[in-house]
Amino acid sequence: MSPSSKDLFGFGPLAERVAQALTTQAAGKGFVLGVEGKWGSGKSSLLALVVEKLQQMDQSKVAVVEFRPWLVGDRDQLLTSLFDDLVKAIASLQQAGGDATGATLITAKDVAEKARKFAGHLGPLGKLTGLAGLAIPGAAWAGTVLEGLAAAAKDSAEGLTLAAQKDDLSAALRKLDCRIVVTIDDVDRLEPREVAELLRLVRSVADFPNVSYLLCYDATILKQAVEKATGVGDGGAYLEKIVQTEIGVPLPESFALRRWFTAELKAFAVCDERRVPELLHVIDETGGRCFGTARSVVRVLDSLRVYWPSLSGRVDLVDLVWLRIIAVAEPTLYRWIEEYLTAYASLAAGRANISEVQRAALATRIDEALVAEGLEWKQIQFELERHLPGINLRNFNQDKDERLFSKVRRAAHAQDFERARLASPSHSRLYFTLVEPADSITNIDIEWLLGAANSGAGEVADLIHRFSLTRGDAGASKAERLLDQLNRIHIDAMQGWPVEPLAMGIVNIADELANDETGEDWGFPRIWHLATSFLKRLSKALSEQRWNDLAGKIFAEGTSLGFVSHLLRDEIFAHGFYGEGSNAADTATKPDTFDRVRKAMLQRYINRGLERIMQERHAITILYAWSQGGGRDDVIRAVAELTLEDEAFVTFMLKICSTTGSNSWGNLSLSLTAIHNFFPRPPEVVRRLQALVAKSSPASGAGLVLEAISSSAAFDGLDIEQALDAWQQPAKCT
Structure with a gap:
């Protein structure tokens, strides 16, 4: 933050007081003021405001040096770099401060000349070690004392000693009667030895009249660096000898941080007006918990500025904001969320089963993640339930942990897909990688499917076949993912669909898709299970007459004899025609429709003949359907001959x-x-x-x-x- 127009946390009045202190304190010796605060607390923002206030003062009386020690290569260059910046500041005073008599101009030139001479004679910082009047506390003596003495002798032979030159420069600065303020940000980010050298420099070399220093640091980290570099037992006491006054950065209020975040987010991200209340809730709830400093807000905004341009229109902004806040502020929880959603996507695709042991292990890991972030399940359970799939808030079974992978919110899956929510298995990976899974189903894919259905069953089969050639990381094909997604779309949404050609296209391609052995579980084609589930949903979504007509067409004309036989066997057992009992709730046809399609299938088997059936990949399914559907005598005769x-x-x-x-x-x-x-x-x-x-x-x-x-x-x-x-x-x- 630099201009005062962006002073969102009320630092302006404090910056004004700091600027006044730096320019009005006693000018006889150098003045060092420390601005203390944890990383991300806003020290740099406050410093920027202080510099702005200083630059608004009389430029013939105040010069600002923004010294950046981390850009300096080594400790010998540190001193030279600082004095170069001081000379430039004095030059700025020369330019701004000439009067009618030229007195100020002459004085400034004199000071600059003395500063250049002093810096030039300092040479490597090692020369200062051990020189009378310039002792640096804690400096390394080994190997430098003789060099220092030799340099001092040389300088003395040429004229004034370094100590005398420093006194001469100090007198000139005092006479100049102008203030030079040196600001040094992020002192605590230097290496420990660099911290020690910088503090020695400020304390013992560059402590000139009319020169003030403003240091920004985290006191805890700086004390540790001093102790490590100098060997002193109390880094705090060491700092007290250097920093005359220390002020703390006031922590911004949570409300101010959240309001700032909202204003910045609005500048580059667009939210569906229907989701605005949820977005504000996320900012208040999750942001209120995680936005502790200005830096935390900046980091989340920077993360969103990377993700949003690529994901705009492809994911839900509310979920993305929630996830990026978690990623920045609670990384252990974020890693668990990614692991859980990956497992959930595999489960939804039918490529994995979650055992009780695996579910318990994931439940243990979330508890560990919450402890690591200082959270509890009761504190965050509703938040997780709003953004993640399968979170069960009502665990009635006392013998096992059922918080995860629950199906209690299955009705919401269709809406999750439509809104590209984090809870949608087809979209969740996008939130983490910026790249859609190869097998993900998008709204465009659904539009293509419905367009194909409007053209006929053949176009549907062709499109699904093309989808089957693409596989995702979980091993599922895009065709499997499509059928899974169709099973999640709300029934009411299907009322206006061209379901007849859509259903026939799925039926006619089912056997070809089932030829993929990697799509089998214990010899059973998973694509058949998905297609069956979809057709059963259609049986409940369509009117009775419309479904009866479609069912008759599926069994009479469906070209995938293996899959149609699989459907028939489901109906045979559900109606109790074969087996130990019926299950009316699992039937897709009424008794009269079942009887009609059963007889039609028996005739298809007779027409096909046993030899041709034996050539089918799924001949066993067809044979069982033929025998159990009422054609056992015909099957026995054909088998006996074969x-x-x-x-x-x-x-x-x-x-x-x-x-x-x-x-x-x-x-x-x-x-x-x-x-x-x-x-x-x-x-x-x-x-x-x-x-x-x-x-x-x-x-x-x-x-x-x-x-x-x-x-x-x-x-x-x-x-x-x-x-x-x-x-x-x-x-x-x-």
Whole structure:
């Protein structure tokens, strides 16, 4: 801060008094005034105002030297640099102070000449060590005493000693009757040895009449530097011998800091008027906690000036301001927030599952982060809930920590996406990296999708296919992220969408997307789960007639036979057509619609034929849907014809095995109940497999199938023979 127009913290009156003190104190010896305050407290701002006040005074009577010791290369140059600045200040007095008789001009020239001569004879600072009348407390003696004596002898032979020259210069400065004020900011930021040299210089070399020094520093840090550099036991006592008067920088009021922040933010960032109340709340709540000094405000503003130009229109300003305040003032909490949102994005993409152990570990880490920042959960829980997803403020389970990864706010996800909130998995990374994740879904992507839907199902499928070629850091494709996002958009928002071509496009591309093995969990295509969830949401968003028509079209015309069969199996079990019971809440079709689409699918299976179905990547899903959907007799006849030869029999049996962990053969499982979908008597199938193993080896294909059956039996605590003895045909088998 420099002009008084920016004196936002009321430093002006104090600056006026300091300027008066520096120019009116007794002129016989040098005067040193210290401005003390912690880093970021506003010392530099106060100093700028003091300099402004000094420059407004009579320039023929007051000269200001803004000395910057950290720009000086070494301690020998320190002295020369200071005296160069003093000579320049005296020259400014010459220029501004000539009178009718020229007396002031002559005096100023005389002082400048004496100063140049004195500085020229000083040479390296080491010459001053040990010279009579110029002793510097605490200076290193080793190796410099002889040099000092030799220099003193040389200077004495040429004329006046250094001490005499200093006295001569002092008399000239006193006669000049003008004030030179030397300001030195950030003294505490120098290296300890540089601090010591500077203080010695001010105290013992440049302590001239009519010269005042204004030093700015953090007293605690400066005392430590003095003790380290000089070896004295009490750095405070050392400073008291140098600094005659010390004043503290008054801490700005929280209100003033927040008002300043708001004014500066308005100058470069635009906030949606609907979000202004929330923004002001963040500034008052989080800013009120974190804005302790002017420096803290400046750092947050500087951070926002870096982030906002790149993120404007792509993120929510309220969340960004909140996060940047946290990043600057509470970095440990900020790092936890980034870790949590990264895990949440992976969870939302379906690429990760959060175990209770992981959730507990993250909960422990946030407690540790809060302790590190001097915070408590109760103090900040509502703040976190407003900005982060999955924060549960009502933990009713006393046996485990359920504060994180909760689904209680799922209805808000659509709004989070629409507003590009920090809580949106598609946008959260932007807030940290300035770069969108490769698989993120933007509002433009949704517009493209709806535009494609207006053109037809084929265009939707093509667009989703292109999205599937892009992957993010979590391993998910952009197509997966799109379907996940569709599941988060509020149902009411879908009323005006072209949902029929949109749904058909998703259905028709589903099998192709499922060919990606990296998108499988235990052999199950995750993209199918996402697409199914979306269609079930549509079943509730559309009118009954409109959904019934769409469902009929999906099952009759959907080209992804594997995915459509997956949908059919969901309905088969939900309606209780196969299995141990029904679940009406999980159905997407009414009973009459289900019966209609089930029969349509059975006809599609018959038309396709078993041989063509076996060529499908997800043939097992299709076969189970065919058998469990009422076509078991047709399936059994077709399988019997297909498996007459042993090789074809083993190939089929391997096909219908399911995986329990990956696509590896070592994780196969096959129950007798599953076999019963395709063969009338499962025990006979097992005996045939045992006979084939006896003729070949346990490592053969037949052996692998037997291992899969044994694995399934072991799950019930049985070996394969016990399972055969206990086998009973399912009571409900259509």
